[in-house]
Amino acid sequence: MNVEPRALQASRDGLDWPFFGESHRAFAGALDRFVASGAIAGIDHDDVDASCRKLARALGEAGLLDVAVAPPDGDASAIDSRSVCLAREALAF
Numbered sequence: 001m002n003v004e005p006r007a008l009q010a011s012r013d014g015l016d017w018p019f020f021g022e023s024h025r026a027f028a029g030a031l032d033r034f035v036a037s038g039a040i041a042g043i044d045h046d047d048v049d050a051s052c053r054k055l056a057r058a059l060g061e062a063g064l065l066d067v068a069v070a071p072p073d074g075d076a077s078a079i080d081s082r083s084v085c086l087a088r089e090a091l092a093f
Contacts, residue, residue, distance in 0.1 A: 020082065027067065027083050031090040034062050040091070055091075 012032075015025050034040075039058045043051045059065050067083035070076045 024080075024082055024086060027064075028086050028090070030062070030064060031087055034059075034064060035090055035093070 012028055014020070015028055039062065040055055043055065045051065056065070064087060067080055067087065069079070071078050
């Protein structure tokens with residue numbers, strides 16, 4: 001499944017705003033490629049538990065969960081909420 005994220009791309013126009021850096025733009029690109037790859041195609045919305053495990057596994061294998069997990073020292077302030085919001089936007093789309 002090859003998804004053309006046209007509407008998502010339109011919402012990505014704000015990535016040049018000053019509070020987004022190169023790491024955010026790179027992360028948004030990785031998210032867009034992940035979604036376009038079809039890695040989350042075929043999610044069974046009737047089996048929510050299995051679907052969540054499948055999605056979490058796919059995101060983890062793609063290295064896209066790191067932004068939502070505190071480092072081993074437990075410093076939750078290290079979580080970049082802007083990256084989490086970019087991921088949420090891409091997955092909700």
